[in-house]
Amino acid sequence: MSAAPRTDPVATRMAGLVAPVVEAAGYDLEELVVTPAGRRSIVRVVVDRDAGVTLDDVAEVSRAVSTALDEHDGEFGSAPYVLEVTSPGVDRPLTEPRHWRRNTGRLVTVAVGREGSSEQVTARVLEVDGDGVTLAVEAKGKPGAKKRPPTRRQVPWQELGAGRVQVEFGRPEAGGDSEQHDQPDPAEDDDDGGGQ
Structure with a gap:
């Protein structure tokens, strides 16, 4: 059971x-949450950028944030804190244009339409621009029925709800041939001890 995040003036000043x-x-600061944990607080900083975030990136940002917080130590109270720097998980809702742009090519579920008359769709993010998002909306059908091809749909920002990335196993490559996995890999030579 975790404590409720703090959204007090200290967290706001810290952000x-x-x-x-x-x-x-x-990087972009996606979220900063301060959560009480006994005598300490957990300061969780979520960062992202278009190129993605690696473990080295997390370490770099963690050092920079830690130095800044240490320099202003007395401003946030005397309680010790634990700093956690992380990247967003796939469960983060897509709410900003940059979130959608960073997930181009991914399968999402999202409510589209005007308030009061929206529908939930599953679609692949094709393009993102200043007007909105272009989706390849999957056709709904009965289980086991032949799948119809997706429908291309331009959705303006004001008609786009918060999207959720769907986890895919064996995600199709853009323009790739799904049969390529059957080809022998020249790097996988039999190790029979014979030389050339």
Whole structure:
């Protein structure tokens, strides 16, 4: 059972200090949450960028944020804290244009349409621009029935709900041939001890 996140003035001031440090390192601050945990607090900083976030990136941002917080130590109270820097998980809702752009090619579920008359669709994100998102909407059908090809649909931002990325196993390659996995891999030579 976890404690409820704090959205108090301390967390707000901390976000004001951390955001410029994260942005200077070339990342977007997606979320900063301060959660009480006994005598300590957990400061969770979620960062992202278009190129994605690696473990080295997390370490770099963690050092920069830690240094900034240490320099302003007295401003956030005397309780010790644990700093967690992470990237967003696939369960993060897609709410900002940058979230959609970073998930181009992924399968999502999203409510589309005007308020009061929206429908839930499963679609692949094809393109993202200033007007909205272009989706390849999968046709609904009965289980076991032959799948119809997806329908291309341009959805303006004001008609787009929060999307959720769907986890796919064996995700299709863009323009790739799904039969390629049957081809022998030249790197997988039999190791029979024979030389050439």
